[in-house]
Amino acid sequence: xxxxxxxxxxxxxxxxxxxxxxxxxxxxxxxxxxxxxxxxxxxxxxxxxxxxxxxxxxxxxxxxxxxxxxxxxxxxxxxxxxxxxxxxxxxxxxxxxxxxxxxxxxxxxxxxxxxxxxxxxxxxxxxxxxxxxxxxxxxxxxxxxxxxxxxxxxxxxxxxxxxxxxxxxxxxxxxxxxxxxxxxxxxxxxxxxxxxxxxxxxxxxxxxxxxxxxxxxxxxxxxxxxxxxxxxxxxxxxxxxxxxxxxxxxxxxxxxxxxxxxxxxxxxxxxxxxxxxxxxxxxxxxxxxxxxxxxxxxxxxxxxxxxxxxxxxxxxxxxxxxxxxxxxxxxxxxxxxxxxxxx
Numbered sequence: 001x002x003x004x005x006x007x008x009x010x011x012x013x014x015x016x017x018x019x020x021x022x023x024x025x026x027x028x029x030x031x032x033x034x035x036x037x038x039x040x041x042x043x044x045x046x047x048x049x050x051x052x053x054x055x056x057x058x059x060x061x062x063x064x065x066x067x068x069x070x071x072x073x074x075x076x077x078x079x080x081x082x083x084x085x086x087x088x089x090x091x092x093x094x095x096x097x098x099x100x101x102x103x104x105x106x107x108x109x110x111x112x113x114x115x116x117x118x119x120x121x122x123x124x125x126x127x128x129x130x131x132x133x134x135x136x137x138x139x140x141x142x143x144x145x146x147x148x149x150x151x152x153x154x155x156x157x158x159x160x161x162x163x164x165x166x167x168x169x170x171x172x173x174x175x176x177x178x179x180x181x182x183x184x185x186x187x188x189x190x191x192x193x194x195x196x197x198x199x200x201x202x203x204x205x206x207x208x209x210x211x212x213x214x215x216x217x218x219x220x221x222x223x224x225x226x227x228x229x230x231x232x233x234x235x236x237x238x239x240x241x242x243x244x245x246x247x248x249x250x251x252x253x254x255x256x257x258x259x260x261x262x263x264x265x266x267x268x269x270x271x272x273x274x275x276x277x278x279x280x281x282x283x284x285x286x287x288x289x290x291x292x293x294x295x296x297x298x299x300x301x302x303x304x305x306x307x308x309x310x311x312x313x314x315x316x317x318x319x320x321x322x323x324x325x326x327x328x329x330x331x332x333x334x335x336x337x338x339x340x341x342x343x
Contacts, residue, residue, distance in 0.1 A: 012059055012110030021052050021107060028063035030094035042095070052107035059105045059112065060094035064174055067121050073133045079141040079187060083132050084179040085156065087124050093170030100169045120171055127163050128176060131155040136181075144181055145191075152178040 012031075013024045025031045025046040032042035034056040041048050044062065069085045091097045101116035132152050136144050157176040160166065166173065182188060 012057070012105050014107075014110035019051065020049050021055075022049050023047070023057065023110070025059075028061060030060040030062050030091075030098075032058045032060075032095070032098060034058075050107065055107050057105040057107050058098040058103045060091055060098050060103045061117075062091055062094055064088055064090045065117075067124055069125050069128060071125070071129045071132070073136040075136050075139055075141045075144045077140045079144075080184050081136060081141070081144060082182050082184075083129075083136070083152070084182070085128060085132070085152075086177045086179060087128055087156075087160065088174040088176075089120070089124060089166075089171055090174060091120075091170055092172040096168075096170035120169070123165065123169075124160065124171075124173070127160055127166070128156045131159040132178070141183065141187075145183065148181055149178050152181070 012029075013026075015022045015024075023031065023033070023046070025044060027045050030042070030044050031046045033040045033046075033048060033050055035050075035054050040050070040055075050057075065088070067087045067089065069087060070082060072080055072082055074080055097103065097116075101119060102114035103116050104113045105111065106113060132155065135152060135155055136148065139148055153176060156178060157173070160173040160176055183191065
């Protein structure tokens with residue numbers, strides 16, 4: 001099976017004026033005008049008047065043309081493959097091509113009467129297909145898919161360059177390119193399965209590696225958080241212990257200060273007590289000495305003087321008497337006591 005794109009000749013630029021026609025060519029189209037078997041005008045970029053009743057026009061494109069090809073072949077292990085290629089060609093001798101192929105143009109409307117480029121494309125396709133099929137028939141599928149493209153390109157280019165039939169119609173091949181060699185879709189999927197599996201395995205490994213790395217990072221983060229918590233707890237413990245030590249130190253200092261204050265107070269009280277005792281002893285000794293001196297002074301006094309002093313002392317201790325009432329009984333008792341005292 002062969003697939004190619006059909007090519008058509010461009011429509012000539014023909015204008016009408018009464019019974020005459022005017023053709024205007026382009027730089028990439030070779031035009032020949034014949035009248036009664038005699039060539040009147042030919043070449044590229046032609047522009048001329050002619051009578052359509054007696055004129056014979058031929059129009060040959062001389063630009064480079066791309067011919068995409070796609071055909072099937074079979075490998076040495078009976079696997080069907082599809083070859084995709086592109087052939088670039090040009091009509092090197094348009095005069096010869098116009099005599100071998102029908103490039104005639106309707107002189108009234110400028111339309112091509114045949115499709116000569118399709119004949120050229122068919123010939124090029126068959127010539128390019130044959131060496132490719134011969135080469136692929138000698139290669140197994142794996143080699144055909146992996147390393148056959150360069151050899152196919154060389155064989156196709158050589159076959160087209162050496163083909164005499166192309167020279168006979170004035171066609172030359174500029175280049176031949178083999179784009180790809182592909183198996184049938186089902187077979188291609190089967191061949192791609194190991195690669196896909198390997199790629200999927202690599203992707204799974206990468207995914208697992210990323211997950212493992214993420215888990216490892218999460219574990220490291222959790223361990224870091226745990227270490228931070230442990231460090232904070234340790235520091236809190238140190239802070240509590242330091243606070244306890246500070247409180248104990250403060251209590252010890254307060255107790256020491258209280259003890260020192262109590263000792264100082266006790267010492268002060270002992271000192272005051274000792275001073276007070278010394279004072280009392282001195283005062284007592286002085287009082288005792290004064291009392292001794294007074295008693296010594298009173299010892300030599302007569303009794304009447306002692307009584308007078310006693311009365312004076314008594315009078316000094318009695319309360320103030322506003323009124324004194326002396327009854328006979330009181331006076332009698334007092335006189336009696338005085339008389340007893342005088343005795």
